[in-house]
Amino acid sequence: MLSQIESRWRDILLSPYPGDRAAAEDGIRLTYRAAGCAEPHEFLWFENPRDAGLASRLLATSPPPETPAEPLKRTRIGEVREKLMAGIGVDRWGAVRPWIGPCITERLSQCRWSIFDGQAAMKAPEVEAMKKRLYQLTLTWTGLSDSIICQAIGVDGGPADLYDCMVPLQRGMTICDLAAFDYMIESGAAPAGHPFRGLIDAARNCFNWWAYEGAALICARHISSVRDAEGRWHNTTGPAIGFPDGWGVYAIEGRAVPPRWIQEPAAVTVDDVHGQPEALRQAGIALYGADRFERDLRGLRGCVRLDSPLLREVLPSDPAARIERFRSYSPSLPLYERYMAGEREAVWRELQAIGPRVRQDPYAADALAVATETMARVVSNARLIIGRLVALGFEFETEGGSLDEAQLSLQEVMRAAATQLPADCPAPILEAIERMRAEAGPKLMEQLQEVTALPRNYEIRALGAPPGDIGGQIGEVEDKFGPLPISLRTFYEVAGDLSLRGNHRSFTEYGGVIGDPLVVDPLRPSWISEPGRLELSEDACSKAHYSGGAGYNIVLPAPSMDARLWNEPHDLLFVDYLRLAFRWGGFPGWEGKPALPKEVEILRAGLVEF
Numbered sequence: 001m002l003s004q005i006e007s008r009w010r011d012i013l014l015s016p017y018p019g020d021r022a023a024a025e026d027g028i029r030l031t032y033r034a035a036g037c038a039e040p041h042e043f044l045w046f047e048n049p050r051d052a053g054l055a056s057r058l059l060a061t062s063p064p065p066e067t068p069a070e071p072l073k074r075t076r077i078g079e080v081r082e083k084l085m086a087g088i089g090v091d092r093w094g095a096v097r098p099w100i101g102p103c104i105t106e107r108l109s110q111c112r113w114s115i116f117d118g119q120a121a122m123k124a125p126e127v128e129a130m131k132k133r134l135y136q137l138t139l140t141w142t143g144l145s146d147s148i149i150c151q152a153i154g155v156d157g158g159p160a161d162l163y164d165c166m167v168p169l170q171r172g173m174t175i176c177d178l179a180a181f182d183y184m185i186e187s188g189a190a191p192a193g194h195p196f197r198g199l200i201d202a203a204r205n206c207f208n209w210w211a212y213e214g215a216a217l218i219c220a221r222h223i224s225s226v227r228d229a230e231g232r233w234h235n236t237t238g239p240a241i242g243f244p245d246g247w248g249v250y251a252i253e254g255r256a257v258p259p260r261w262i263q264e265p266a267a268v269t270v271d272d273v274h275g276q277p278e279a280l281r282q283a284g285i286a287l288y289g290a291d292r293f294e295r296d297l298r299g300l301r302g303c304v305r306l307d308s309p310l311l312r313e314v315l316p317s318d319p320a321a322r323i324e325r326f327r328s329y330s331p332s333l334p335l336y337e338r339y340m341a342g343e344r345e346a347v348w349r350e351l352q353a354i355g356p357r358v359r360q361d362p363y364a365a366d367a368l369a370v371a372t373e374t375m376a377r378v379v380s381n382a383r384l385i386i387g388r389l390v391a392l393g394f395e396f397e398t399e400g401g402s403l404d405e406a407q408l409s410l411q412e413v414m415r416a417a418a419t420q421l422p423a424d425c426p427a428p429i430l431e432a433i434e435r436m437r438a439e440a441g442p443k444l445m446e447q448l449q450e451v452t453a454l455p456r457n458y459e460i461r462a463l464g465a466p467p468g469d470i471g472g473q474i475g476e477v478e479d480k481f482g483p484l485p486i487s488l489r490t491f492y493e494v495a496g497d498l499s500l501r502g503n504h505r506s507f508t509e510y511g512g513v514i515g516d517p518l519v520v521d522p523l524r525p526s527w528i529s530e531p532g533r534l535e536l537s538e539d540a541c542s543k544a545h546y547s548g549g550a551g552y553n554i555v556l557p558a559p560s561m562d563a564r565l566w567n568e569p570h571d572l573l574f575v576d577y578l579r580l581a582f583r584w585g586g587f588p589g590w591e592g593k594p595a596l597p598k599e600v601e602i603l604r605a606g607l608v609e610f
Helices: 002-014 022-035 049-058 071-088 093-100 105-109 119-123 125-142 149-153 163-166 174-188 195-204 260-265 270-274 278-286 290-306 318-328 334-340 345-359 365-391 399-417 428-455 470-481 486-493 574-583 598-604
Strands: 042-046 208-211 215-219 497-499 533-537 551-555
Touching: 002 125, 002 174, 022 195, 022 208, 022 215, 042 049, 042 071, 049 071, 049 195, 049 208, 049 215, 071 093, 105 208, 125 486, 125 497, 174 195, 174 318, 260 278, 260 497, 270 278, 270 290, 270 551, 278 290, 290 345, 334 365, 345 486, 365 486, 365 574, 365 598, 399 428, 470 486, 486 574
Parallel strands: 042 215
Antiparallel strands: 208 215, 533 551
8 A cells, every 4th residue: 555655656746637626625625724724715716826926926925026027927917817817807006905814824734633553654664665765756856946936936036946835734744745645544543534634635636835814825836757768857859847828838958947948959059058057958958969058158269369469468447548449449339429419228239149249350340349338337327326326325335344233143143052951952953052052052152252352343335435456356367267347347437336235224125025126346356266257246035134146146258248147037137127226226226116216316317328
């Protein structure tokens, strides 16, 4: 019997089949009753996890923005709203959340239902062995938890994992646990009507579900899948996992990839692959071809040999002097003249379309002139915003202030480490904590002494001038990693660095919105990590001193006019990101938010277009 149970749950985890929707609904009803909740009035089925997850986000306490930037997401939001309204029979969105009621998933997950006599059988070696084998199978889903799938499940690409979404409600309970409970019920060690029966039946017959007082949101199971000989989700010709409405997850060697990589493989470029997180990058290389990828990457890194002599000169930082030099090198600058006449975005698009040749004559002088004027306007806007921030009482982060915060944090950690443990603390835990204290205590004290002794500089340095050796720093970076995009290279030469890090009660972090201040850190050649990842700033959460993710970065080589800013949620080129940031007064986290603080309106008023 145990082998049959294991086979059943292998199928639940991996095999495509539609599931019995009525059985899933019955299981959810039983789960509600077991938790002491009234059964839901409606069961709202969705045909893929993207739309089901989006529905749950739209019903959340803090839903996503009313008007996200991407037209595709706006359309999807409208479609999911229509489905929710039709499902409960209302004709306006404002009536949906009151009808469906609050989410009670947490309430259900906190229930402590009595297990059953025979719980000891759960610890039997053969049951534990089954659970371990099933756990290994669950890992086949973990390769799908990157940003592509996160963005499919939720609008903002928050941290979510498809396997996590499959795990039923009971906190701390995995598919492996449910398989063991299923065995207990089937073997008679627990009654057939045990409350866990509901969770088991739901897990068998749907992909995942969310509980609300008035309704349950349910996602249909996947109905097709393709895996390789190692059991990983893998399909080079279509979706690796397909859902009833045709939506699918594209994956190579167990790692989700952008659909375009499979649908239009000939259009995939080195740049598409090279900047991805490492596991996804490896999947892209496998699709692109390892030898071809290395050959094409070497070609991009080596294209500096064809650069215009202008790119090897030490150019002045003053924009007027730079333009004069470009005119002396090439008297005709048609794209620059068009830029000055107002064709700003069109000129940048044309220069970007030229590709690596933009660094060569006859394009280089024109491209550098456009980039110089652009960054001169960026500096002008930055100075205006910085002055307004000072007038608004903004508290800029300073080097000294950051050291003070680090000192306080270390002191808090040491105080927490010295806290007396409760008398009833289990001996093994007590021993482990004491070992950690013994190992970490001296290191913490050493760090605290070092930070305390460092000199403090509280000068506001929001806009730093380019260092005198910036040309040498750029040369060092390009010799090792390949070309910088002309946009970022010119920013370093004209602006230097920019940071609006700091705090204000109304707009840096207010009402659940993180302002995501505009930051472009100084060029630091020694900080660039393989495979050529040049970080410009932390992500929004890290800027607000929360635990965040990877920072906003550009990946080298980038032998073009501009380059993609990786990990920034809008997926923009660097100059387009600067435009977005200034559109929101230097705090692009406010984009699309319905209630805009008056300070943001003040900050963004009258800025020059670039």
